[in-house]
Amino acid sequence: MYYVGIDLGGTAIKGGIVDENAKIILKKEVKTPVEAGYEGVIGEIISLINSLLDEAKLNTKDIKSIGIGIPGVASKEGLVYYAHNLFWKNVPLSDMLKKEFKDLPIYVENDATVACVAEYACGAMKDKKTGVMLTLGTGVGGGIIIDGKVFSGSHGLGSEIGHMVVGENFYDCNCGKNGCLETFSSATAIINYAKKLIKEENKDTLIMEKVQNDMEKIDAKVIIDSAKEGDYIANKAVDNLVKYLAIGITNIMNIIDPExxxxxxxxxKSGNFLLNKINSEVSKYLLFKDLEYGKIVIGKLENDGGIIGSAMLGK
Known part of the structure; x- marks a missing residue:
């Protein structure tokens, strides 16, 4: 039997056929027609799934389930409460797909949870029973697996690790609150903080040299690269990100104690440069200094994680 995995993003919809061993046998990608509304996007998902089945010479009897990772929050029944990048609110995603794929179970989960499932199935969390995934991108996403099962709470609203409040910040989160982890420890956050430092510190910095003094060109990679070269401003920005990320990770360790x-x-993608700093900072906050806690590792899966993880929701 095979599984269909769909990674639904604000710019692209990635889909694949995945086997029992979490290996992708076929994958395709199409543009997300956000401007067409939720009905247009769901129509594109249906077309993509049918195209994958046709190309793989499979029919629905060969498929065990369909899984979809979304950039938002959904109920266990597949009602998407919110997906801000898609401008969705209370969209019955699962019900609409069931009209086309009547005999197949359909699973809908947050994209960070899906990434967590992928790492658990065949990545850095393989052979572990309990683990937590943090995705550090535009925001901070979270996925939790406890005793081999996805945990997203009683109402499907859990694992929103990026909205854990860890301190007071100089700007508010997109959710409307102040102090969310993702305003300290995301790519967006490090860019915002670096720009603030550049304006306030009045020091020369490799960051501005690398972007030809155009502040709008500053991205996370430029900051990380400058930090690796010893730049003062860049390292201060990285250290701020790491400090609050370590607070968040320590909270997770104290509450869940994952492997x-x-x-x-x-x-x-910063690899050991970032990982070493995170481990060093986390060690300052651990409750029991002489006891063993779970390892902090870098994920092994990148672009295919969304397809694999969403497919494996049905396994």
């Missing part, structure tokens, strides 16, 4: 915490998303 592993996996770091994914765009910032994870």
């Amino acid at each position: 592993v915490i996996c770091i994914g998303g765009g910032l994870s």
Whole structure:
């Protein structure tokens, strides 16, 4: 049997056929027609699934389930409460797909949870029973697996790790609150903080040199690269990100005590440079200094994680 995995994003819809061993046998990608509204996007998902089945010479009897990772929050029944990048609110995604694929179970989960499932199935969390995934990108996403099962709470609203309040910040989160982890420890956050430092510190910085003095060109990679080269402003920005990320990770360790915490998303490409700083900072906050806690690791899966994880929701 095979599984269909759909990674629904604000710019692209990625889909794949995945086998029992979490291996992708076929994948395709189409543009997300956000401007067409939720009905247009769901129509595109249906077309993509049918195209995958046709190309793989499969029919629905060969498929065990369809899983979809969304950039938002959904109920266990597949009602998407919110998906801000898609401008969705209370969209019955699962019900609409069931009209086309009547005999197949359909699973809908947050995209960070899906990334967590992928790492659990065949990545950095493989062979672990309890783990937490943090995706550090535009925001901070979270996924939790406890005793081999996805945990998203009684109402499907859990694992919103990026909205854990960890301190007071100089700007508000998109959710309307102040102090959310993602306003300190995302790619967006490090850019915002670096720009603030550049304006306030009045120091020369490699960051501005790398972007030809055009502040709008500053991105997370420029900041990380400058920090690796010893730049003062860049390292101060990285250290701020790491400080609050370590607070968030320590809170997770104190509450869940996972075997592993996996770091994914765009910032994870910094590898050991970031990981070493995170481990050093987390050690300052741990409750029991002489006891063993779960390892913090970098995720192994990148672009295919969304397809694999969403497919494996049905396994």
